[in-house]
Amino acid sequence: MPVDRVIxxxxxxxxxxxxxxxxxxxxxxxxxxSTATLYRHFAGKDEIFVHVVEHVLGEVPRHLPELPxxxxxxxxxxxxxxxxxxxxxxxxxxxALFGDQVPLGPRALAGREAAIGILLAGGFTAExxxxxxxxxxxxxxxxxxxxxxxxxxxxxxxxHDLREFxxxxxxxRYPATVASxxxxxxxxxxxxxxxxxxxxxxxxxxxxxxxxxxxxG
Amino acid sequence: MPVDRVIxxxxxxxxxxxxxxxxxxxxxxxxxxSTATLYRHFAGKDEIFVHVVEHVLGEVPRHLPELPxxxxxxxxxxxxxxxxxxxxxxxxxxxALFGDQVPLGPRALAGREAAIGILLAGGFTAExxxxxxxxxxxxxxxxxxxxxxxxxxxxxxxxHDLREFxxxxxxxRYPATVASxxxxxxxxxxxxxxxxxxxxxxxxxxxxxxxxxxxxG
DNA sequence: ACCTGAACACCGTTCAAGT
DNA sequence: ACCTGAACACCGTTCAAGT
Numbered sequence: 001m002p003v004d005r006v007i008x009x010x011x012x013x014x015x016x017x018x019x020x021x022x023x024x025x026x027x028x029x030x031x032x033x034s035t036a037t038l039y040r041h042f043a044g045k046d047e048i049f050v051h052v053v054e055h056v057l058g059e060v061p062r063h064l065p066e067l068p069x070x071x072x073x074x075x076x077x078x079x080x081x082x083x084x085x086x087x088x089x090x091x092x093x094x095x096a097l098f099g100d101q102v103p104l105g106p107r108a109l110a111g112r113e114a115a116i117g118i119l120l121a122g123g124f125t126a127e128x129x130x131x132x133x134x135x136x137x138x139x140x141x142x143x144x145x146x147x148x149x150x151x152x153x154x155x156x157x158x159x160h161d162l163r164e165f166x167x168x169x170x171x172x173r174y175p176a177t178v179a180s181x182x183x184x185x186x187x188x189x190x191x192x193x194x195x196x197x198x199x200x201x202x203x204x205x206x207x208x209x210x211x212x213x214x215x216x217g
Numbered sequence: 218m219p220v221d222r223v224i225x226x227x228x229x230x231x232x233x234x235x236x237x238x239x240x241x242x243x244x245x246x247x248x249x250x251s252t253a254t255l256y257r258h259f260a261g262k263d264e265i266f267v268h269v270v271e272h273v274l275g276e277v278p279r280h281l282p283e284l285p286x287x288x289x290x291x292x293x294x295x296x297x298x299x300x301x302x303x304x305x306x307x308x309x310x311x312x313a314l315f316g317d318q319v320p321l322g323p324r325a326l327a328g329r330e331a332a333i334g335i336l337l338a339g340g341f342t343a344e345x346x347x348x349x350x351x352x353x354x355x356x357x358x359x360x361x362x363x364x365x366x367x368x369x370x371x372x373x374x375x376x377h378d379l380r381e382f383x384x385x386x387x388x389x390r391y392p393a394t395v396a397s398x399x400x401x402x403x404x405x406x407x408x409x410x411x412x413x414x415x416x417x418x419x420x421x422x423x424x425x426x427x428x429x430x431x432x433x434g
Numbered sequence: 435a436c437c438t439g440a441a442c443a444c445c446g447t448t449c450a451a452g453t
Numbered sequence: 454a455c456c457t458g459a460a461c462a463c464c465g466t467t468c469a470a471g472t
Contacts, residue, residue, distance in 0.1 A: 020317075095316075096316045096317075098362070098363075099312075099313045099316055099362045099363075099365070100237075100313075100365075102363075102379065104382065109386070109391060109394065112391075112394050113390075113391045113392075113393050113394045116393035116394055116396075116397050117392070117393035119393075120393050120396065120397075126396045126397045126399060126400055127397070127400040127403070129393070129397050130397040130398075130400050130401060130403065131403060131407070131408055131411045131412070132411075133397070134403075134408045134412070135356075135408065135411060135412025135415060136412075138356065138359040138360045138362075138363055138412065139352075139355065139356050139359055139412065140359070141359045141362065141363070142355040142356055142357070142358050142359015142360065142362065143355045143359065145315070145316045145355075145358065145359065145362055146315075146316075146319075146355055146358070148316070148317075162319065165321065169326070173330075174326060174329075174330045175330075175334070176330050176333035176334035176336075176337050176346070177326065177329050177330045177333055179333075179337065179343045180333050180337075180343040180344070180346050180347040180350070181347075182343060183343055183344040183347050184347060186344070186347065186348060186351075190348070191348055191351045191352070194348045194349075194352060195348070195351070195352030195353075195355065195356065195416065197419070198352060198415065198416050198419030198420060199412065199415045199416060199419065201419050201422070202414070202415030202416065202418050202419040203415060205418070
């Protein structure tokens with residue numbers, strides 16, 4: 001029973017049924033094995049979830065978008081956050097696992113290193129880089145966590161229901177909510193990029209207004 | 218068995234043991250009742266969790282900080298986000314419940330209404346107000362979700378362990394991580410306010426540069 | 435060495451039976 | 454009407470016993 005096979009099956013199972021319905025018995029069944037065998041390779045369910053998160057983080061680099069020839073740190077940071085968001089969009093049930101663990105596997109560390117490296121190269125101090133990383137990271141995870149809030153139904157229908165709900169509220173009592181509901185549903189990607197842009201632009205204004213673009217050579 | 222008593226006890230229980238260890242049996246025990254009685258008042262565990270979230274959101278107004286005499290929309294939006302964050306800091310285990318539900322109770326709606334109202338009064342279009350609300354909301358919830366990631370141990374020790382971990386990494390392999398780890402632990406409140414400031418400042422730059430402050434009278 | 439059926443102490447939820 | 458003990462079909466985890 002190779003551990004990689006267990007982890008791959010665990011990712012599939014979390015994707016399909018979510019962390020709540022995930023069980024060691026289901027996983028063992030899917031592997032045509034027994035729960036006791038799983039405990040020979042992993043300390044328990046939580047340890048398997050740690051590996052699930054780490055495995056999914058390994059997919060982030062594949063989601064990096066095209067970049068301009070001489071990307072600014074804004075391009076690079078935005079692309080990194082975007083890639084993480086795209087990855088979690090493909091595994092919305094995995095996003096919920098971030099509430100129970102701080103990912104510290106090699107892939108997680110590589111991501112942290114890359115992001116902070118981008119900020120340091122962009123001219124930020126180590127202190128601001130650390131804070132900026134946390135702000136961006138929590139923003140992405142916060143968004144991704146909400147991807148599956150409210151059930152497994154598909155996004156369009158979900159958004160439609162929510163909009164209808166907000167629209168049918170009493171406009172005397174909830175005037176701002178009703179007015180803004182007219183513009184729902186904005187696509188999740190648009191909403192995500194809007195907030196990300198705010199953060200990245202805000203960071204840019206923290207610099208002494210050089211170093212936005214690394215000098216050539 | 219008044220429902221309010223059940224909800225109050227449920228909030229206490231989630232606070233103490235977290236959503237994972239929460240059980241209908243424990244709750245019934247604490248109320249000196251039986252699980253079957255709980256099911257006479259609530260459809261099930263998930264419905265109780267919905268009421269727990271709603272109850273906790275009711276505490277947000279109590280956490281609103283002092284405001285200047287003529288607050289700008291930035292003051293108001295920042296104060297609202299801050300109050301939500303403080304509330305969730307007092308109930309870190311409740312923050313995890315946001316991953317499974319979109320809060321739609323009266324208290325949740327009142328909060329949404331207040332926040333979007335602040336943005337509309339600040340001069341934003343309904344569309345931007347909706348997006349801005351989502352960005353701020355997801356940022357706060359994302360931050361709050363991480364409050365309890367990694368266990369129930371207290372914040373200082375938790376941060377200390379993390380910093381030690383990052384510091385003892387191989388600096389050749391993780392130079393940026395190690396360099397920035399010297400500045401950990403930054404207090405969670407500082408980190409939170411840093412990112413929130415970025416978002417609020419970013420929003421301000423979306424305005425046609427009037428209306429930052431509502432004109433008197 | 436590696437695997438497993440069966441067990442233990444739990445769950446969420448339901449229901450017949452009590453007052 | 455309102456409550457409850459006991460049951461059902463599940464969990465995560467462990468362990469004696471098999472090959």
